Structures are given as C-alpha cells and as structure tokens.
Amino acid sequence: MPLGSRLTFVFLFLCSISNIDLASTASRKCEDSLATPLPYSSFTGSSVYATGYGAGYAKLNRRGGSGGWSPVDADRYQWLQVDLGSRKKVVAVATQGRYSSADWTRRYRLLYSDTGKNWRPFLQDGNIWTFEGNSDSEGVTRHELLRSIVARYVRFVPLQWSKEGRMGLRVEVYGCSYWSDVVSFDGQGVISYRFSSKTKKIKFLTDLISLKFRTSAGHGVLLHGEGQQGDYISLELQRARLVLSINLGKGGHTAVTSGSLLDDDHWHSVLIQRYRRNVNFTLDQHTQPFRTNGEFDHLDLDYEISFGGLPASNKPSSGGRDNFVGCMEGIVYNGDNITSLIRRKKVDTSSFRNLTFSCSESRSFPVFFNSSSFLQLPGQGDSDTLSVSLSFRTWNPSGLLVYTALADGVVEVGLADGKVTVYINVTQRKNTRSNLNDGQWHTVHLNALENYAMLTIDGDEASTVRTAIPIQITTGGTYYFGGYFLRTNTPPLQRSFQGCMQMIHVDDQLADLRAVEQGLIGMFQNVSLDMCAIIDRCVPNQCEHGGRCSQTWDSFSCICNGTGYRGATCHTSVYQQSCEEVLHLGRAPGGHWVDPDGSGPLQALRVSCDLTGRGTGTHAHTHTHTTAVYAVTSGADYCEQHIAYTCRMSRLLNSPDGEPYTWWVGRANEKHLYWGGSGPGIQKCACGIERNCTSAKHQCNCDADQRQWREDAGLLVYKDHLPVSQLVVGDTGRAGSEAKLTVGPLRCRDFWNAASFISPASYLHFPSLKGETSADISFYFKTSSTYGVFLENLGTTDFIRIELKATSVISFSFDVGNGGVELTVRSPSRLDDGRWHRVEAERNLKEAVLSLDGRYRDARAAPAQGHIRLELFSQLYIEAGPPASGAAPRGPQGTALLGETNLTREELVFSFSTSNAPAILVYVSSKTQDYLAVVLRNNGTLQVRYSLGGLTEPYTIDLDHRNMANGQPHHVNVSREQRSIHLQVGRWHCNSTQHNATQHNATPHNSTQHNATPHNTTPHNATQHNKTPHNSTQQHTTAHNSTQHNATPHNTTPHNTTPHNTTPHNTTQHRTTPHNTTQHNTTPHNTTQHHATQHNTTQHHTTQHHTTPHNTTQHNTTQRNTTKHNTTQHNTTQHNTTQHNTTPHNSTQRNATHHHTAERR
Structure with a gap:
C-alpha cells in the first residue's frame, strides 16, 4: 500500500439487527472420564476385525489388545457402543485412532439412548451433526457438546475413515452422574398435588414450573390447575406439539404453542417462568417470551394442581381431554419437588392402578x-x-x-x-x-x-x-x-x-x-x-415478521406475501426508514410508507413526506400505531405538533385552585400543563411567553373568559413528549361557553445522520453486533478514496466485514465457522465520485446477499450443513482504515513497492494477523539507505525500526508487553513528521502502555527555546517522583543528536511556594532511567485541580530557534512532589509555572497510543 494514503469519506449508516437466543454450553465442572473406568464388557461393536481388535480395547490412550477397535467391514453400518451403566450427563467426547497403526476415523456421528434402542442422533444448528475425527493414530480430538445430553448408551458411527488403512477407534466420554425420580403414567392415573389442607384457594403472583417428559403419544395433558374465578393454567400435548394455556382473569385467555414431533419417545425438558403477566416458556432450550392477555396479575387456583391429566374434581369447562401416557421426571412446582413427594407418598396417587418409578422400553422400531x-x-x-x-x-x-x-x-x-x-x-x-x-x-x-x-x-x-x-x-x-x-x-x-x-x-x-x-x-x-431422525425445520420458525414457513426434508422456505418484508427469511423491510430516504430515491413528495426501525419488530406506518425550507419533513398521522410513531420521534432531530384552542367564555389553563382546566397527555402517558408556543414546566400559552395576551392578568387569551372569540395556539416542540395522545377539556357546561380544539399532525425532520471520516485512523465503535442467525446492515456513503473498510466486527474465528476493495468494487465477507465467504458487487462506474451510494448486506440461515444502489446484487446460498451462528465479541467498528485481516508477508513472500520521493512525513496504517514469528511485516527503503521496518521478533513482540539521515544507528521502538503472533488481528498506525514519530497499536485489547509525560525542564528565564531532540546523554542522577497521572496531549519527540541546553539565567521576583497535597491517583512510582530528554510543548492537562500558591515571575521574551548538535553534560534532577499546575504551553512569553521534573508512567487505555522518547540501541 502506498505510504501516506488516506481514506476520506462521509458515511451514513442505518443498521438493523435481529438476534436470536445464545446457545448454552456444558458446565465445565462436569468433566469426569466416564468410559475409561468401565469394564471390557461395557463396550460393544457392530463387528470385530480379529481377536485383539475388540470394542473393549477402545479406551482413549490405552494400548491393550491390538490398540483399539476395528470392525470387519468398511461401510457406514459399523458402530462402537459404550454402556455407561446408568444414565449420565455427557458434556464432551474424544476420539483417537488405533494405536500405532494406519487405522483411524476421520468423521463420525454420535447417537445416544436410555435403553439401547430407539436411538437419537446428536443435533446441532438444526442438523444431524457430523463430528471431525482424527488424521492419525495418536492424536486426540475432543469436542465439547454445544448442549449436554443425558443417556446411558452412547454410540459412535464412523462416516469416513483412514484411506491408508481401516476404521480404528479409541474413545472417551466426559460428563458426570445424573439422577432423577421418574414416574410412569399409564393414561389412567393422575397425580393431585394439594397446596394446603387449610386453604381452599391460593393466589400466585409468580410461578416456576419445570419437568421432563417422554412419550410416543401425540395428545395428553401434562398439568392442569383451575380456580373458581375462571383462572387456569394448562400444559398439554396436541398433535405432538406442546400448548401452554394461561388465564389470569376475565378476557385473559392466552395460548402459546411450542415444539414439534414431541411423540418421538425421547426426553424433552420444559420450564415455565411467570411473573405477573410476563411469561417465559422454554422447551428444549428454546425460549418463547410472551405476555398474557387481560389486566390481572394473579393466578387464582383452587386447592390443587394435577399432573398427567385432569383431576377428578375438574370443572365442566375443562372438557374431555386425553390423559398423558408416558414418563415424567424432575417435576418441580414453585420449589416443591413433586416426584420426590410422590415417592414419599406425600401426594394423592389413588387413581393409579400400578404406580411405577421407571420408564418402560420403547416398543417401536422405526x-x-x-x-x-x-x-x-x-x-x-x-x-x-x-x-x-x-x-x-x-x-x-x-x-x-x-x-x-x-x-x-x-x-x-x-x-x-x-x-x-x-x-x-x-x-x-x-x-x-x-x-x-x-x-x-x-x-x-x-x-x-x-x-x-x-x-x-x-x-x-x-x-x-x-x-x-x-x-x-x-x-x-x-x-x-x-x-x-x-x-x-x-x-x-x-x-x-x-x-x-x-x-x-x-x-x-x-x-x-x-x-x-x-x-x-x-x-x-x-x-x-431403530432410529427416526426427522427434523422439523420450521420449529422454531425462522421466518420473521409473520412470514409463513414451509419445508421439505432438508430445507425450509418462507412465504413473505403481505408482511411488508422480503428476503429468504422475510427479514428486510420493503420500505425505507425515513422520508429522507424516500425522497433521496427520487420519489415525489406525498403519502408514503416508511419503516422506522427497518428489520426490527415495528411495523411500517403511513406518513406524508414533503420538502420544507428546513429540509425533508415527515408527517405522522395521529391514528397510526403509537409504538411506530415513537420510533419516528426517537429517530428525528426535530419534531413539532400544532395545537389550538378557540374559545368563547371557556378558560384554558387558569382556574381558581391553580389546576388547569385543560391539559394534554403525551408519549409517556404523562399529564402536561403547558400549551403550544410554551415549554415544559411553564404553565403558559404562547401569548404569556410573548407578553401580549388579551388580559395582562392572565397567561392565555382564553383565560380572560370573554364573550368574544379568542384563540391560544402554537407548536409543541419538545419531542420527548410527542405525540399528543389525549386531551382533557374542563371548563364546560356554563351558559354561553363554547370552545373548539384542534390538534395538527406530528411533523418531524432531520433523520439523515451522517459522520465524516477524515483520517485512516478515524473510527466509531459500538457494542458487538448481535445477529447470530440473522443480521442486516445498510448505509449510504460517499468518498473520494479508492479503498477502505466501512464496517468490521470480530470474534475468536468468526468475523463480519464490509469494505470498498477498489474504485468500483464493494465486498461483504464473513465467517461463521465454515470458512470465509466473500460476496462482491462491481459497479459499472467509479464509486469515489463524491456521490451518495447505498450498500445493503444481509446474512441469514438461508443465504447471504449484498446489493449496491438497489441495482447490483450478489447472493450466496448457505451450506446445507454446518455452523450457523455468527459469534462476535469485539466492538463493532465503523471505520476508515484498511481491513484487519490477512497474514503478514514473510521473507520473499512479501510485496515490494517501488517509488522515488523524498518524504519528510508519512503515515503507515495496516492490519495483520499471523501465527509466525519472526516476520517482516512492512519494509520501506530508499537509495540513501534510509528505511522504515515493522517486524515481529522471535518472541512475537512488535518492533519498529527507523533509519533516517544523520543517525549513526537505527532508532527502534520495542513493544514488549505481549505476543502479537497469536493469530488475532492487530492494527498498527505509524506516523512521522520530520523527526517526530507517533505510534498507535491495537484496537481491541487494553494491555498497551501509554506514556503521558516525559521530563520537562521548564524554568522561567530569558532563554532561547529549543526543539529538543533525542540524543546520547550522560545518565541522569534522578530521584523518585510522585507524579499525578493526567491526560496529556500527544507529545512529539524529534530524533537527532543534540546536547544539553544551558538556559540563560535571569532575574525573577522571589516567590514562595506552599506545599500542595496532590489528589491520590492509582499510579506506580517510577525511577527515571537514562534516556534522551526533550523539552515538550505541553498543553494544559486535564487533571484533578489543586490549589497552588501564585508565583509572580518576571515577564521575559523568548526567541525560538533550532539548536545545533553539541556535547551534553550530566543532568541532576532534584526530588519534588509535583502538584497540579495550571500550566500554560511552554512556548510562551510568560510562564506561570515552576520548574518540575516528571517521569513517564503507565496507564492502561483502549487504543493505547505509545509516545517514545528516541533512544539509541
């Protein structure tokens, strides 16, 4: 890249992000080796190649027999099975090839079961998951399960194996013990849990219910409770889906459906959390939050709740519904362990013919x-x-x-x-x-x-x-x-x-x-x-905004008709987000649909767009959905609404008791006592503000209570109170009293928020993008540069980036764990033309799409199987720099840039990621043997080397604080002007050291000011300094051979200083070390201010000039406790400072900037 290149553009972004829940990970405390302690007989296989290759030898890192298991056949019907002895919680698995052989398994699937029948495949990201195995016989490949499983039997099914040999396996299963009371339901018995023998009714403000169930029936009531007031809660299987019904009172019936194919005779977990009307309904780690209908918060139940069916005392309204057939375990109701109470005979089980605490084997063979x-x-x-x-x-x-x-x-x-x-x-x-x-x-x-x-x-x-x-x-x-x-x-x-x-x-x-x-x-x-692995790809529904999901065996599709959204998952709004965008597309002013939050949950609304003298206006009608109107006002810079009260003998704000007759209610459902033309907290009308009311005794024209028609009108402009939602008129009913009230439309403008980036180091940062399975990004930009990054967000391996790669090419790249994907769109004309261009990028479970100016488009279908979650942790950067990716070139693999110029300044900005050290990142040289080099040393730390004319040895800057050859992206910015060097490293880590101060020799005197340079000096005999840390401006050190500067003494008025107690700071004391001191042009520092004794110094004049090289002498610094000084810049004619010597100190700061005093090495 050319040195000194800059990316300058104006960037407008509108970012809409959908998120979906985060996946839970297995507990790190549950890590016992479950397979290794088992006897030989606990391992079985589909077949055995020969004696010594038995399944019992398939223990990780063991060499017994022939060193592992190998089957006789080489096809996909082979398997290795481990009987864990009882149900266990499994959090991870590991595999290894057969010892000292050419036999191993490259890819496999994992099945599990409670009974050794009716196997269930391990699912991840909506698919039967394929695990990566081994590429040799000795390496161990371990996989942490995205979600833990509970099973007694675990089966490994090889899909691909060694090309040089045969299938070979040694395995380990990691987890811990699992125990839970199990109750079998035969469709006749019902468990009745009574709250209290003394209380017939009970009111619940909160509920916490959890259980697991297993069944092969598609219908059946799992729990039911009902009250005399009509309240109820019911959890029921209907067509193999789980339906939760809650009614907290009159008109409060609410039913939510979750799951599918729940009659598969496998265990499913349920968690219901309710606080007042807010409910979280979780089935198999998928949570549906909802709010119940009605206005009541309590659940009023009679004295019992039943499990497995309706109680004998059920109300006629309950209807004839099937009882549950299957098994339940871990039933907990508001802190009471119901299954434990059943075993201890503390609940009513009289309806059971034969109560059993085990779950029978499945009779089906799918x-x-x-x-x-x-x-x-x-x-x-x-x-x-x-x-x-x-x-x-x-x-x-x-x-x-x-x-x-x-x-x-x-x-x-x-x-x-x-x-x-x-x-x-x-x-x-x-x-x-x-x-x-x-x-x-x-x-x-x-x-x-x-x-x-x-x-x-x-x-x-x-x-x-x-x-x-x-x-x-x-x-x-x-x-x-x-x-x-x-x-x-x-x-x-x-x-x-x-x-x-x-x-x-x-x-x-x-x-x-x-x-x-x-x-x-x-x-x-x-x-x-003995397995049915059918998957419902529409549960949970990945179609957004009410889109209808349809599916085939291995895919789903969304029908977006009538939703107002488009795309493979109905994610992107078909409407623009503001009138500015509408009119920017060349559409005529008038009525238009806009979607204020883009792909967010709010629906589009109808507005009127017009061109006013102050820009583009948006008029929202008062009957529009209030939440959507709030989104309009929140996104606008200015909003107004006209309100008018025309009266005859009808007072407005003035009343005998001070409470106004008329008021209005705004956005937060708050009562407001001011009128149009006035402001919050001022109980006046416009004439009261302007002091021209009909009566000088009143603050509104109508408050004069005259028989003539008067009017109080004006604009409400405090947008956090808008729009007007209600009006209350109080002075009515008197003879001869008449009034007319007018509320105008809500008018908003200035949605066009722009940011300018004038340097390669310019950026904005925001919280990490949360769009694991679905995200869209849209923005306008204009620039005169030929390349640069618009947006970037990083994870451990995942990332997302949008950049201008060439004068007419936009790139959208990302990685969700399946390898990098890049989409590019090429414009037939240059994009560095200074005009606005629109970029839209979307990534979802079905596809990734990139479009430019609504005309040029690239799309890429998502793989049928693979990782689907975009997991990011860094901040989201909106920036102007080059991309933070790509390995640094090493040796002859690098790129050479040749040119002829004599630079007195340059700026080098680049990003790199590599795991190799040592390495040359950038090397720039000249025919005069001057050069700039940025390298990684053997230990991975960064070093910058400058060789400029006049220096006998290269000037180096070493960053010893961390290894940067760690495969992560790192950002470097090196800028130089003459011999002043500025270095900035890193944007995502905070472990860089910032030097905020170097030694200052500031004495009030008639002296010549010098631009001091780093030079070879005799070491300083310095004492410790207790320095208050402060945020200083950048300090520039000039690199050349210089000498100590002997200041000319002058006569100053004697002055006395009093001791100052500095404010304590969390800093570390530093002992000054031998270094090349400079005089700095310091600016006032933002520090904690201390009260200091004023020093009266004699005014003097300074002459500025550059010093010439000469030999330095030893500097003796004295010890002093520095105080907070209201320091002025040192290149001044009058100094209000005393002499002080400071030492650099370490502070931790994100995007740490390193200022280095030049030093010979």
Whole structure:
C-alpha cells in the first residue's frame, strides 16, 4: 500500500439487527472420564476385525489388545457402543485412532439412548451433526457438546475413515452422574398435588414450573390447575406439539404453542417462568417470551394442581381431554419437588392402578430413510390376497412407500402432492385425503383380493377408498419399502422416500426388523434402523415478521406475501426508514410508507413526506400505531405538533385552585400543563411567553373568559413528549361557553445522520453486533478514496466485514465457522465520485446477499450443513482504515513497492494477523539507505525500526508487553513528521502502555527555546517522583543528536511556594532511567485541580530557534512532589509555572497510543 494514503469519506449508516437466543454450553465442572473406568464388557461393536481388535480395547490412550477397535467391514453400518451403566450427563467426547497403526476415523456421528434402542442422533444448528475425527493414530480430538445430553448408551458411527488403512477407534466420554425420580403414567392415573389442607384457594403472583417428559403419544395433558374465578393454567400435548394455556382473569385467555414431533419417545425438558403477566416458556432450550392477555396479575387456583391429566374434581369447562401416557421426571412446582413427594407418598396417587418409578422400553422400531434408501422384506408368494400396512411420517409431498410385483402387474403405494396414491398395474390410480406430509404419524393399510382393493388411512373406515382392479391378484412374495432399484418397463411413482416408517406389517404379520438388522431376513440399503431422525425445520420458525414457513426434508422456505418484508427469511423491510430516504430515491413528495426501525419488530406506518425550507419533513398521522410513531420521534432531530384552542367564555389553563382546566397527555402517558408556543414546566400559552395576551392578568387569551372569540395556539416542540395522545377539556357546561380544539399532525425532520471520516485512523465503535442467525446492515456513503473498510466486527474465528476493495468494487465477507465467504458487487462506474451510494448486506440461515444502489446484487446460498451462528465479541467498528485481516508477508513472500520521493512525513496504517514469528511485516527503503521496518521478533513482540539521515544507528521502538503472533488481528498506525514519530497499536485489547509525560525542564528565564531532540546523554542522577497521572496531549519527540541546553539565567521576583497535597491517583512510582530528554510543548492537562500558591515571575521574551548538535553534560534532577499546575504551553512569553521534573508512567487505555522518547540501541 502506498505510504501516506488516506481514506476520506462521509458515511451514513442505518443498521438493523435481529438476534436470536445464545446457545448454552456444558458446565465445565462436569468433566469426569466416564468410559475409561468401565469394564471390557461395557463396550460393544457392530463387528470385530480379529481377536485383539475388540470394542473393549477402545479406551482413549490405552494400548491393550491390538490398540483399539476395528470392525470387519468398511461401510457406514459399523458402530462402537459404550454402556455407561446408568444414565449420565455427557458434556464432551474424544476420539483417537488405533494405536500405532494406519487405522483411524476421520468423521463420525454420535447417537445416544436410555435403553439401547430407539436411538437419537446428536443435533446441532438444526442438523444431524457430523463430528471431525482424527488424521492419525495418536492424536486426540475432543469436542465439547454445544448442549449436554443425558443417556446411558452412547454410540459412535464412523462416516469416513483412514484411506491408508481401516476404521480404528479409541474413545472417551466426559460428563458426570445424573439422577432423577421418574414416574410412569399409564393414561389412567393422575397425580393431585394439594397446596394446603387449610386453604381452599391460593393466589400466585409468580410461578416456576419445570419437568421432563417422554412419550410416543401425540395428545395428553401434562398439568392442569383451575380456580373458581375462571383462572387456569394448562400444559398439554396436541398433535405432538406442546400448548401452554394461561388465564389470569376475565378476557385473559392466552395460548402459546411450542415444539414439534414431541411423540418421538425421547426426553424433552420444559420450564415455565411467570411473573405477573410476563411469561417465559422454554422447551428444549428454546425460549418463547410472551405476555398474557387481560389486566390481572394473579393466578387464582383452587386447592390443587394435577399432573398427567385432569383431576377428578375438574370443572365442566375443562372438557374431555386425553390423559398423558408416558414418563415424567424432575417435576418441580414453585420449589416443591413433586416426584420426590410422590415417592414419599406425600401426594394423592389413588387413581393409579400400578404406580411405577421407571420408564418402560420403547416398543417401536422405526426405520429412517434418506433419498437413496430401500428396505426389502419377504412375504407370502402365490397368494390371492395382498395385505400390507405401515405408519409413516415425512415432510416431503412425494415418495414411494411400498412396491411389490405381482404375477401379472405391479402394485405401488406412495405419496403424490401430499396424498396417498395407489397404482395397480399402472392404469388404476386412487387418491386419499391430502396434507399427509405434515410430519405426523399416519397409518396406511392396503388390502387387495379377487377383483377389488381397499385403502384405509389412519384407521378411518368411513373414508376407505375402494376400487375395482382389472387383474387377478397373485403375490410375488417380495416387498420393497421406501424405494427400489429394479429395472422395470413401467417407472414407479417415485423411487425415493425421505422420512420414517414403523409398525410395518406384511400379510398381517408384524415384520421383525431386529432380525433384518442382524442380517437374518430381508435386506436394506442406506437406511438407519431403530432410529427416526426427522427434523422439523420450521420449529422454531425462522421466518420473521409473520412470514409463513414451509419445508421439505432438508430445507425450509418462507412465504413473505403481505408482511411488508422480503428476503429468504422475510427479514428486510420493503420500505425505507425515513422520508429522507424516500425522497433521496427520487420519489415525489406525498403519502408514503416508511419503516422506522427497518428489520426490527415495528411495523411500517403511513406518513406524508414533503420538502420544507428546513429540509425533508415527515408527517405522522395521529391514528397510526403509537409504538411506530415513537420510533419516528426517537429517530428525528426535530419534531413539532400544532395545537389550538378557540374559545368563547371557556378558560384554558387558569382556574381558581391553580389546576388547569385543560391539559394534554403525551408519549409517556404523562399529564402536561403547558400549551403550544410554551415549554415544559411553564404553565403558559404562547401569548404569556410573548407578553401580549388579551388580559395582562392572565397567561392565555382564553383565560380572560370573554364573550368574544379568542384563540391560544402554537407548536409543541419538545419531542420527548410527542405525540399528543389525549386531551382533557374542563371548563364546560356554563351558559354561553363554547370552545373548539384542534390538534395538527406530528411533523418531524432531520433523520439523515451522517459522520465524516477524515483520517485512516478515524473510527466509531459500538457494542458487538448481535445477529447470530440473522443480521442486516445498510448505509449510504460517499468518498473520494479508492479503498477502505466501512464496517468490521470480530470474534475468536468468526468475523463480519464490509469494505470498498477498489474504485468500483464493494465486498461483504464473513465467517461463521465454515470458512470465509466473500460476496462482491462491481459497479459499472467509479464509486469515489463524491456521490451518495447505498450498500445493503444481509446474512441469514438461508443465504447471504449484498446489493449496491438497489441495482447490483450478489447472493450466496448457505451450506446445507454446518455452523450457523455468527459469534462476535469485539466492538463493532465503523471505520476508515484498511481491513484487519490477512497474514503478514514473510521473507520473499512479501510485496515490494517501488517509488522515488523524498518524504519528510508519512503515515503507515495496516492490519495483520499471523501465527509466525519472526516476520517482516512492512519494509520501506530508499537509495540513501534510509528505511522504515515493522517486524515481529522471535518472541512475537512488535518492533519498529527507523533509519533516517544523520543517525549513526537505527532508532527502534520495542513493544514488549505481549505476543502479537497469536493469530488475532492487530492494527498498527505509524506516523512521522520530520523527526517526530507517533505510534498507535491495537484496537481491541487494553494491555498497551501509554506514556503521558516525559521530563520537562521548564524554568522561567530569558532563554532561547529549543526543539529538543533525542540524543546520547550522560545518565541522569534522578530521584523518585510522585507524579499525578493526567491526560496529556500527544507529545512529539524529534530524533537527532543534540546536547544539553544551558538556559540563560535571569532575574525573577522571589516567590514562595506552599506545599500542595496532590489528589491520590492509582499510579506506580517510577525511577527515571537514562534516556534522551526533550523539552515538550505541553498543553494544559486535564487533571484533578489543586490549589497552588501564585508565583509572580518576571515577564521575559523568548526567541525560538533550532539548536545545533553539541556535547551534553550530566543532568541532576532534584526530588519534588509535583502538584497540579495550571500550566500554560511552554512556548510562551510568560510562564506561570515552576520548574518540575516528571517521569513517564503507565496507564492502561483502549487504543493505547505509545509516545517514545528516541533512544539509541
């Protein structure tokens, strides 16, 4: 980059950010090794390659047997399983290859289960997560789970393995013990918890309820409480979704739905936190905050609350609802451990036939199909009756369910457009009801015999489809489920099904899928047995602003019609944020829609935009939603609203008791007693301010109470009180009294907030951008520079950046953990033309988009699987400098810049990140052997070297405070004018040392002022100084060989000083060291002021000139306790200071600036 280059531009930014909740991490205290202490028998595998390769040898860092586990086959059906002995909390896993071999696992998936059946895959970022494994046999790869899991069995499933050898695994599981009381519900028993035997009713202002549940049923009441006043709270499963209903009183019914597919027979956690009408509803770490309807805060319940169903004493309003079938654990209600009370028989369990404290194993055996799967099962051949049934769940509208060949034709059952369709010998086709691809379990039963067939869905006999068939049924004896790959003359409905099946019956017999898994019957390909890993990609709903979510098996899409927002997730408003933007686009003044908070939660509002003599005006109508109007006033620099009271014998503010007859209510629902033309706290009208009211005794024209028509009108301009929401008129009802009240529209202007950046070191900083899964940034800019960074925010590895990369190229780059992504937009014309240009950037779960001036666009789809959260921790910088990324060049890999110029000043600004040291970051040289070098030394610390004409050795600046070869971005700014050097390092860390003062030799005398230079001096015999730290201005040291300056003595008026007690500061005493002293042009310091005795010095004149090099003599400094001086600049004709010697001290400051007195090394 050329030295001395500057980026100067004016920057307008409008930043809208959505955020979503932060992910919790596993507790660091729960870190026991769970696998290593287990016996050999606790490890099992899908197969064993040979003796010595058994699963029991797969312990981390162990060398027993052949040094780990290896299976006999090399396919994706292999697994290594660990039985932890009981349910444990697991927070991390680690893997290693087989000892001293070429066998290891490069990638794998993690499954877990309570029973060794009905496996559940570990999910992260909405997908079945793939863990990175090993690249050799000895390295250990550990992964902290984003969310801890609770399980007894953990299974490692290799997906990729060593290319040089085979699969090989040694593993460890980290976590701790887990225990909780479990209660089994059979659909008949209900637990009734009574609050108190003495109290029949109780009022709750707050509630805290937590529990975990597991079920295979899609319906059932988990808890219910009700009161005689109509209050209630209910938690219920409906269509495998959890519904929380609360009513705190009349008109207060509120129902919120959360979750999906909760009938998967896996554990799910629930937490309900209520304070008055504010509720947090959390299901599996996803929290939905909401506020209940109505106006009441207390929950009034009768003497009991029930778990597992409705109590025997339930009110008729409760309705007939199913009881819960499944298991619950960890039930806590307002501090009471209900499950513990059940075990101790402290609650009513009389409705249970057989109360058990264990959870039975799942009876289902699901099969998980992907796009290239099939399952083949045998059936009875040469039969004249065909009977097949199954349950399925899917999101895809189409897919093959069953295929079988007959002696004379084929039968296919599948989904088409969400309907179950039967093809018999191709020509016959029958459809059932639609929308069966809703993710719920549905059953299909096909019977075909003689010359007709019947198809029944979900056991609904009334809707059974019957059809005549043209062929005689003679079964072939082989059935394919989910897909097949036979070459036939007639193409099937569709060869793939994506979803889950269970309860498969052939010839009215339940298929033994465990025997299939063991290879005893049938066959399968690319299916996962004993697992259903269907994912609801619309829960939680990633479509914003009311957008409707629809999904297929591996993706979702948002329908934004009618929302006022656009984009893949309905994130970006289709409207501008202010009238300035509307008119900037060339649209005519008049009525327009604006969205004051952009992509924020507020809806757009209709306003009138006009061009006034003072700029662009925005007129918001009073009937507009108040929250949106508040956003307008908050964003405007100036707002006004006209108000007028026309009267005849109707008083306005004056009343006998001092309380005004009329007042108005504003933004914060506060009563205001001033009128238009006046201001807050002044109970007057405009005429009272201007002293021209009708009556001199009153402050308003109408308060004169005259029979003639009068008016008090004016503008309300205190925008924090606007808009006017209510008006109260009090002086009414008297004979002859008349009045008319007029409230004008709210008018606001000056939304166009701009900032100018005139130096490469200029920047603004804000709190870190919070847009983990969805964020958008928009701004206007104009510049005459050819490159520079607009915006930057950093994390440990994640980052986001927008920059001008060339005269016509805008770049948007980011990294969420999957590797850097860069979008670029090229303009056909130059962007350094001094005109306004608009940049819009958005990143969400679906895509990233960059647009320029609304015409040029680049988009990039998000990967199907990978990290999705943008995790940043640094401040958000709006800046003018170059990007803080890229490794520093080392040796011959660097870039050389050649030029011919004789510089007396330069400014070098750059950023770098590297893990290599030593390294040359920048090297600039000349033919006269002058040079500037910025390097990293062996220990990673930064060193700046200057070699200028006249110096026998290079002048160096060392920053020894930290290792900067740590892979993190660092910013460096080196500026020089003549021999004065200024160095600034770092923007994100605060561990730099700032030197705020060097030694001053300031004596009142008739002397010649010198621009002192760093030079080789005899060491000072200095004593310690107690120096009060202060914020000084920058001090410039001039680098050349100079001598001590002997000041000419003069006659001063004697003066006495009194001791001063300085204000204590947190500083460290410094002993002065040998260094080259300079005289500094110090400016007044912002310090704690002390009272000092005035010194009367003789006025004298100084002559300014540059000193010539000469030999220095030794300086003897005296000890003194410095006081706060009201010092003037030292280049003055009159000094009000005494001589003082100060030493540099250390202060910690963000963006620390280092001032160095030049020193020979």
